[in-house]
Amino acid sequence: MMLRFKLKxxxxxxxxxxxxxxxxxxxxxxxxxxxxxxxDVTGTFVLYDVSADQFTGFNRERAExxxxxxxTYKIANSLIGISVGAVKDVDEILPYGGGEQFIKAxxxxxxxxxxxxxxxxxxxxxxxxxxxxxxxxxxxSRLEYGNQNIGQVVDRFWxxxxxxxxxxxxxxxxxxxxxxxxxxxxxxxKAVVEILEIEKSDEWSLHAKTxxxxxxxxxxxxxxxxxxxxxxxxxxxxxxxxxxIVDAPKRIELGKAALxxxxxx
Numbered sequence: 001m002m003l004r005f006k007l008k009x010x011x012x013x014x015x016x017x018x019x020x021x022x023x024x025x026x027x028x029x030x031x032x033x034x035x036x037x038x039x040d041v042t043g044t045f046v047l048y049d050v051s052a053d054q055f056t057g058f059n060r061e062r063a064e065x066x067x068x069x070x071x072t073y074k075i076a077n078s079l080i081g082i083s084v085g086a087v088k089d090v091d092e093i094l095p096y097g098g099g100e101q102f103i104k105a106x107x108x109x110x111x112x113x114x115x116x117x118x119x120x121x122x123x124x125x126x127x128x129x130x131x132x133x134x135x136x137x138x139x140x141s142r143l144e145y146g147n148q149n150i151g152q153v154v155d156r157f158w159x160x161x162x163x164x165x166x167x168x169x170x171x172x173x174x175x176x177x178x179x180x181x182x183x184x185x186x187x188x189x190k191a192v193v194e195i196l197e198i199e200k201s202d203e204w205s206l207h208a209k210t211x212x213x214x215x216x217x218x219x220x221x222x223x224x225x226x227x228x229x230x231x232x233x234x235x236x237x238x239x240x241x242x243x244x245i246v247d248a249p250k251r252i253e254l255g256k257a258a259l260x261x262x263x264x265x
Contacts, residue, residue, distance in 0.1 A: 027054065028058065028060065041241065041254070043254075045237075045238045045254070046060075046236065048172065066169070067220045068161050069163060069222065071209060073211070079177070082188050082192075090113045090192070091112075094111070094123050108120075126155075132154065143182065147163065167238070170235075204264075206227050208224065218243050222251065224237045227264050
């Protein structure tokens, strides 16, 4: 009995030790801390330089703390959806379901490509229902995404919980995605990478997704993604306490300021 117990929990122990090893490679950046202070917000920012295997950021304790992912989960939702055949590709049109929505622009049937740009919640809820609870849980576990707990409501778990993920776990997840290192078809990973591109220059491309969960007090705002600069990957995640819509722009403003301070943008 004791041997079976040890074998059952050995993979979890190894995963924890691996995570701890990553977390020790942390450089606290005072300049980023000043940016948060000047913006008068409580939060964290973490950058993961893949080639150097190095974390740089502000507020390590918070970076290791799990929060509800909100719309940043649309990254994983898209990958799972196309991989299990819930949609044939990122351009298949999904119905939003009708009725009045929180944002007027959401009141339209659209593809994942278009829906992710405006963070269309009902479209991704429809995708989640097509995936189904059992397949969703199987794939969340396969991705080792955060606490891997989706509860029993297939179209709300990333908005209200119980799913939670830390900023450090976010950067490890997206860094694998952009390198095609997740255990999914490479074409599917590339498709998700493509629809997440939001900005591009001659030297770099920026891929990212915002999120805002209001299920807790305070609410949490997210900005998660990566910069591909000459083939070098810099994955990042920002989260901050956010209760008012007027604070929403601070996510990207602070994130870009941090990336510039670190000379990634």
